[in-house]
Amino acid sequence: MPAPSPPKVAVISGGSSGIGLACARTLLGRGYHVALLARDPGRLHDAAATLGAPARVDLLPVDVADAAACQAAIAAIASRHGRIDWLITSAGIVEPGLFRDLDLAAHRVQMETNYFGTLHLIQAAVPVMRGHGGRITLVSSGAAFIGIAGYSGYAPGKFAVRALAEILRLELAEDGIVVSFVAPPDTETPQLEGERPKRPAVTRLISEQGGTMSAGEVAERMITQAETGAFFLSPSRTMAWLARFHSLYRPVLAWQQRRILKRSRGTDQKP
Numbered sequence: 001m002p003a004p005s006p007p008k009v010a011v012i013s014g015g016s017s018g019i020g021l022a023c024a025r026t027l028l029g030r031g032y033h034v035a036l037l038a039r040d041p042g043r044l045h046d047a048a049a050t051l052g053a054p055a056r057v058d059l060l061p062v063d064v065a066d067a068a069a070c071q072a073a074i075a076a077i078a079s080r081h082g083r084i085d086w087l088i089t090s091a092g093i094v095e096p097g098l099f100r101d102l103d104l105a106a107h108r109v110q111m112e113t114n115y116f117g118t119l120h121l122i123q124a125a126v127p128v129m130r131g132h133g134g135r136i137t138l139v140s141s142g143a144a145f146i147g148i149a150g151y152s153g154y155a156p157g158k159f160a161v162r163a164l165a166e167i168l169r170l171e172l173a174e175d176g177i178v179v180s181f182v183a184p185p186d187t188e189t190p191q192l193e194g195e196r197p198k199r200p201a202v203t204r205l206i207s208e209q210g211g212t213m214s215a216g217e218v219a220e221r222m223i224t225q226a227e228t229g230a231f232f233l234s235p236s237r238t239m240a241w242l243a244r245f246h247s248l249y250r251p252v253l254a255w256q257q258r259r260i261l262k263r264s265r266g267t268d269q270k271p
């Protein structure tokens, strides 16, 4: 009787909460072994405990902004399993605020995590995946399609992730790696809870038009769509619409935002 083939291996950053953790749950349900990366070892262990299946979960405390740490984590996974079948880059942070209120450090830390954190993991994983095929799914945001006031520190990294995904989709095809990206709307996660009280009124009012989803719904839909080989993964109809028509709709959103900003000028309205 032939030995059962080893499970496929998925590596997920931002794996201790939100969309990353929900992706882990979905992929465990589909028979994958998952390697979860996140900064805080305590939160990583607590998250893993909610998943069950400890034999199919690896935990790697990593700050994705640290390129060497990403290389070491991917090397450890490759040496343990000899393969990576799916990389999902879900680690991200958000610090909303009007431009006048954000210092350089706030811009830099968001770019370091949201863009470079994505790049570091992909750079480390591609040599392992090359030739064997597999998937890379970059988690971007609905805020990667249009300028939303209050996200000057956050959205540029997400626009850059979207650009990176488009380019890697082309370049990595010859290595048998299928690249996709997902643009979630506001998603009920600890991150959104932390963000809500800090969001300027304009940011909230525009983001709310994109709707709110649960992390489980986003994960289930993005994974199902990625499995078809699709490039753009749309968790909702609104996000699919935005992906297609954002450049046409941009003047409408800009007009709305100018009106909101004018009304709230000087009052610094928060929810």
Ligand SMILES: CCCCCCCCCCCCCCC[C@@H](O)[C@@H](N)CO
Residues within 6 Å of the ligand: 094, 140, 141, 142, 143, 184, 185, 186, 187, 191, 192, 195, 206, 207, 208, 209, 210, 238, 241, 242
């Ligand atoms: C007829 C359809 C109208 C569609 C209007 C869409 C408006 C734009 C909505 C974009 C929402 C994006 C919000 C994402 C923000 C998250 O990434 C952020 N909260 C991170 O935590």
